[in-house]
Amino acid sequence: MVAANHQPMAKLNLNLSLAYSVSNAEMDTITFDNISGQLGFDPAASGMALYDYDFAEVHKLSDLDITQWDVSLGADYQFTPRFSLHAGINYIDYDEDEVFLADESGSAYIAMLNLTYWFK
C-alpha cells in the first residue's frame, strides 16, 4: 500500500492512496489409487462403463488466485474557516483468476462531492 498527502497551499489538501493485494492458495497433487483391479466386477456389465475415475486434476479444484486494487484520490479546499469542499474518487477492483464456484470478479467506481459548513 502507498499513501501520499500533500498541501500545495494553505487552503488545499490532496491525498492519494493505492492498495494492491494478491492472494494465492493451492494444494499439492493428491494421488488416488487406481481401483479398477479391486472392483471385483466388470463395470461395463454393471452400467458403469462411462464413469470417470480419473482424479488427476482434483487437487486444482480448490485453487484460489485473487488480485485486488483499491485506488482513491481526494482533495479538500478550505474556502473560509467555516466552509470547505471535499471531492474524491475511488476505484476498487476484485479479480478472480482461478474461478472457484462462480466468477465473482468485479469493479466499482465511486465519485463524491461534499460541502462542510460549521456554525461556531
Next chain:
Amino acid sequence: MKRNIIFTLIVVFSALLCFGQVMAQEAEKTGGIVDVKINPGFHWTDWDDYRGKVGEYEQLERGIRPDVGITINGKTKYSYFEVQGFYYEDMDNSVYADIDLLRILSEEFSYFRMPHFFEHDPLTNLDACFCNVAGEPTPAATESEDLNPGAEYFLRYSRMESKTTFRLPFLPGSEVFFDYRKEQRSGHRQATTLSKCSSCHVVGQSRTIDEYTEDFNPGFKSKFGNAETGWFTLAYDYLKRRFGERGDDPLNRYNPAVHPGTGLDVFTNRIQYQDATLPFNVIPSSEKETHTIKLHGQFPKIITDVFTSYVNSSAKNMHTQAESELESFVARITNSLIPGLIVSGRFKAMDIDNDDVLVQVNERVGTAGPQAGQTYSQIYTEFVPEFLRKSALNRTVYEAELSARYRLMRQLTLDGKLKWKSTDREYYEVEPGDTQTDEYTGRIGLNYRQPKLYGYLYYQHDSISDPFANLRAACSPSGTNVAGATPFTGLQYFQFYNMRQQTLSNIPDNKDQIKASFSWIATPKVSLNGYYRYINESNDFDWDQESHIPSVSLWVAPLSNLNFTLFYLFNYQETDSIICEPVFDG
C-alpha cells in the same frame, strides 16, 4: 430523477442551515457552547460484472445520489452532548448520540445499518463428477438444480445500542445502568439441500432471512472503601439474550428414492423420508441468561490488586428445548511491592453441562426388492440407528497462570509467563480411555522503550498432551475398500465407516511462536515500523502447520506539506496433513 435529487438536496441543506443557525443562537443566549457542522453532498457510483465481492459491504447503486451528515456537540449549564448523523444510502446510514446531564444521568445511543452481499453458488461444479469420453456428464446420476438462478443475495444489517447510566447522587461511587442492544438481519440468502441419495441431487433456493438478536442488560456498580483499608468495586449485571428467525423455512420436494437404473422402490428401508415436501435449513430460536458478579479490590499500601468474578449462564434451544449451563470462577492477584517487579497470578475454574439428546430415527420397512418387509437394522443387526447423544461440550476446565515483568534497566523490561490448562471432557475421549487434555505454556519476552525507538520480542512454547482429536476419523486398515456391486450384499457404508482407524486432529501438541515488533522515529521526517510473527505447530497425527507474517511500513515527509506512507505485508501459511478420501459411486 435528476430534478428530484437536486430538489431534495436543496431542501435538506436549507433545513440544516436554519436548524444549525437556531441552535447556535439559542446556545449563545443561555451561555452554552454549541458547534454544529453539516455535510451535504452527492456521490456517483457505477460497477461492472459482479458487485457482491468488490462491494461486499457497500450499497453500490448506479447513478448520482445525495448524502448528508450532521455533527452537533457542545455543552450547556446542565449538560454535555454530542450528536452525529450520516445518511449515505438507504442501507448505509448511522446515528450516534451521547448526552450527560449534570454527571448524574448519561445516555449513549447508536444506530447504524449496512448491506452485506453474499455469493450465489450456481452449483454447476457438481456436474464434474461423472463424464463420458466426450467429457459430458452422463448418465444423470449427479446433478444440481438452482431454483432461483441469477438471484442477488444480500442482507440489510442494523444494530441499535443504548447505554443508560444513573449515578446515584446519594451514594457517591455507585451507579445503576441499563444497556439494550438489538441486531437485525433481513433479506435473502441461498439455502441448499440434498435430495435422493447423498450428493446425487443438490437443490439451491432463496431463503428469507428475518433475524434478530436482542440483549437486555441491567446492572449496578459500586465503589467504596478508602486508601487505608483499600478500595473495592462491586459489580453485578444480568444479561437476557434472545435470538429468533422470523423468515419462513424453505420447502423442498424430496423425490421417491428409487433405484436410478431400474426405477424400483428398493431403498425405502435406507432413508428417513421420501416423496414429501418438507422444510429444510431450519434456524431455531434461542434464549440465554447470564448472571455476572465481579469484585475488584485495590490495596495502595501494599500495591496489590485483586480481582474475582463469577458467571452463571444458561442457554436454551427453543426448537429442541435442549439446555446448556455454564459456571465460571476467575481470580487474579497482581502485586508490585518490589520496585521494578510486577507479579501476577490468575486462576480459573469452569464447568459446562449440556442436556443429553435422544437422536430418533424413522425406521422404515422395505417395500420392494430383496429386503422387502424388513428394516435396515433388522437385516444388519450391528447397525443401531437411535442413540442418546452425550455432548462433547460437557467439560470441566481448570487454568492457572503466573506472570512477571521485571525492569532490567530504565528502557528494558523482561516479561515471563507460565500457564497450565486442564480440560476434562465428560463424554469425549481424546485418547482411548482418556478424556483429559493438558496444556502447558511458557513465554518469555523483552520490551524496549526509549523516545525514538521501541519494540518487543517474544518467544512462546505450547505443549499439549492429548489435544482434541477424532480418534477414528478416516482410513480403513487395508488401503482401498470397495463396496459390493449391488447394495444389498457385501460391504455396507456404515461398516466402511466403522473400519476407520486413523486419528486426525488439526490441534497441535507442540507449538512454537515468535513475535517481534519495532517502531523507529529515525528523524522528525522519517519513521519506520516493522512486525513479524512466526508460528510452527505439529502433532503426532501427521499434521503440521507453519506460518510467517512479516510487515513493514515507512512514513516519509520530504517537505513540511508532503508526506508518504508505504506499507507491505506478506502472509504465508503451509499445512501438511494426511487425507483419506472416501469416493461414493451411486
